[in-house]
Amino acid sequence: MPVIRAILERFRSVVEGVQDLTLFTVETLRALFSRPFYLRETIHQLHFAAIGSLLIVLVSALVAGQALAIQLVRELANSGVKGQLGHFMVISVVRALGPVLVGMVVASRMSAGITAEIGAMRSSDQLDALVAFGTDPIRRLVVPRVIALVIALPALTILGDALAVIGGGWVGLQYHLPIESYYAGVFKFLTPKNLLVGMIKPFAFAVLIAIVACWKGFRSEGGAKGVGVSTTQSVVIASVGILVTDGICTRLIFRLLGW
Amino acid sequence: MIEFRHVDFSIDGNAILRDVSFSVARGRTTVILGPSGSGKSTILRLLLGLYHPDAGSIFVDGVDVTHINASRWREIRSRMGMVFQQGALFDSMTVGENVGYALLEANGDDEVEVAPAVRHYLELVGLDPYLIDRMPDQLSGGMQRRVAIARALAARDPMILLYDEPTTGLDPQSAERITDLIVQLRDQQGKTAIMVTHDIPDAFKVADAMTILEQGRVVFEGSPDALISVSTPFINQFLAPFRTAMGAASRRFEAATRRGAPPRTDPQRGGTP
Numbered sequence: 004m005p006v007i008r009a010i011l012e013r014f015r016s017v018v019e020g021v022q023d024l025t026l027f028t029v030e031t032l033r034a035l036f037s038r039p040f041y042l043r044e045t046i047h048q049l050h051f052a053a054i055g056s057l058l059i060v061l062v063s064a065l066v067a068g069q070a071l072a073i074q075l076v077r078e079l080a081n082s083g084v085k086g087q088l089g090h091f092m093v094i095s096v097v098r099a100l101g102p103v104l105v106g107m108v109v110a111s112r113m114s115a116g117i118t119a120e121i122g123a124m125r126s127s128d129q130l131d132a133l134v135a136f137g138t139d140p141i142r143r144l145v146v147p148r149v150i151a152l153v154i155a156l157p158a159l160t161i162l163g164d165a166l167a168v169i170g171g172g173w174v175g176l177q178y179h180l181p182i183e184s185y186y187a188g189v190f191k192f193l194t195p196k197n198l199l200v201g202m203i204k205p206f207a208f209a210v211l212i213a214i215v216a217c218w219k220g221f222r223s224e225g226g227a228k229g230v231g232v233s234t235t236q237s238v239v240i241a242s243v244g245i246l247v248t249d250g251i252c253t254r255l256i257f258r259l260l261g262w
Numbered sequence: 263m264i265e266f267r268h269v270d271f272s273i274d275g276n277a278i279l280r281d282v283s284f285s286v287a288r289g290r291t292t293v294i295l296g297p298s299g300s301g302k303s304t305i306l307r308l309l310l311g312l313y314h315p316d317a318g319s320i321f322v323d324g325v326d327v328t329h330i331n332a333s334r335w336r337e338i339r340s341r342m343g344m345v346f347q348q349g350a351l352f353d354s355m356t357v358g359e360n361v362g363y364a365l366l367e368a369n370g371d372d373e374v375e376v377a378p379a380v381r382h383y384l385e386l387v388g389l390d391p392y393l394i395d396r397m398p399d400q401l402s403g404g405m406q407r408r409v410a411i412a413r414a415l416a417a418r419d420p421m422i423l424l425y426d427e428p429t430t431g432l433d434p435q436s437a438e439r440i441t442d443l444i445v446q447l448r449d450q451q452g453k454t455a456i457m458v459t460h461d462i463p464d465a466f467k468v469a470d471a472m473t474i475l476e477q478g479r480v481v482f483e484g485s486p487d488a489l490i491s492v493s494t495p496f497i498n499q500f501l502a503p504f505r506t507a508m509g510a511a512s513r514r515f516e517a518a519t520r521r522g523a524p525p526r527t528d529p530q531r532g533g534t535p
Contacts, residue, residue, distance in 0.1 A: 128350035
């Protein structure tokens with residue numbers, strides 16, 4: 004029964020991985036609220052996360068917003084409600100597409116970067132060197148990255164949402180939808196509740212991306228090959244995790260809002 | 263000052279160290295010798311608290327560090343400076359930030375304040391202070407190792423220095439500079455040191471005492487002179503290349519002396535022909 008044994012072994016390693024990730028998360032949360040705080044490292048990571056991801060987020064959001072608008076406007080025109088494009092764009096982009104799209108784009112860039120960097124530090128004994136010098140590697144490496152992403156991702160999501168909605172407006176113009184009409188729909192449905200639905204998710208995604216990426220880097224083994232494997236796993240876990248978290252967050256928020 | 267008592271350690275069920283006992287006296291340099299995979303580097307990691315023994319006790323300055331908490335570990339580590347294999351310099355920091363790492367941590371990243379100390383330690387290890395703004399990957403292997411020693415010394419002026427294969431992978435001249443530096447630190451500053459190596463000539467150059475490991479067990483503990491006179495199958499086999507090289511060098515020297523000419527240096531090859 005080698006197949007069953009292999010499945011059981013895989014299941015056991017997944018359970019152990021989840022347990023280890025949970026302990027790592029608890030340790031990180033504890034370190035978040037204790038000194039010392041590495042301000043310079045946090046600013047450096049914030050620059051890397053926010054400024055470094057800005058262009059790809061803006062381009063992705065603009066293109067995705069236009070693609071979505073093209074899909075919507077034709078259907079709306081066929082139903083004779085083309086003027087509702089702004090309304091549908093806000094609901095689709097701000098509540099659902101924007102946070103996930105920006106989360107995915109940032110995850111693909113940041114997860115790979117963080118895991119590769121920390122994994123390389125581990126394989127060259129730099130993590131042990133930090134401990135030898137009395138530094139807690141979680142405080143020094145993980146906390147600044149978590150804080151940086153918690154600040155950067157919501158900000159990037161706002162910009163991404165804005166660009167996607169603007170892209171939808173361009174498409175509307177091409178389909179002879181007056182710009183005033185489009186933005187009237189946009190602002191009518193840009194309500195605090197819709198913003199709340201869209202803006203809670205990036206915080207959860209940021210914590211997820213940063214902790215998974217750091218955890219995979221810390222647990223990286225086997226030199227360059229091991230770092231490569233960890234980096235791939237980090238991106239996959241973060242991407243799937245974003246979709247799962249999106250589903251959970253949406254259900255929870257809708258229940259909280261009584262929708 | 264440092265003592266291992268009946269220490270066992272394993273990883274994933276594989277025994278790395280078995281019943282390891284040895285001691286290191288204050289101000290002395292002990293070299294831990296052994297073939298690759300014999301558990302030499304593990305001893306240093308146990309001493310730093312990076313690993314925890316399965317059984318036995320480890321004493322540092324009379325304190326049993328086997329069961330101490332994290333804050334006590336930080337205090338114990340502050341007495342030690344570690345030079346990792348390959349240096350383990352922080353590659354996102356400059357040479358100056360590496361050497362002054364512990365000082366910057368303590369002074370809140372005030373680089374101006376720690377700069378004189380950084381220059382002092384760079385000079386102490388024979389490096390030009392102009393390297394302060396270079397990145398580690400812009401230095402040669404030997405320079406990186408010396409920066410690592412400067413970083414260990416600058417940490418908190420530790421009384422115990424741990425060297426993990428400090429000369430591995432270096433050219434003979436760079437390796438000699440490193441071993442000269444280790445001897446100098448012992449003789450001039452009275453540092454206690456443990457050096458892990460499999461390079462026998464380096465070991466004899468710096469050691470006051472030697473401990474030899476074979477598959478995780480201590481098979482010899484004593485002075486370098488005592489090691490020369492020991493004859494066991496493992497030690498004979500381990501020291502054979504060294505004895506052969508020394509014998510050959512000695513015979514060549516004697517032959518050259520008998521011919522009435524000192525050994526000639528070949529400028530093309532940079533050594534004795």
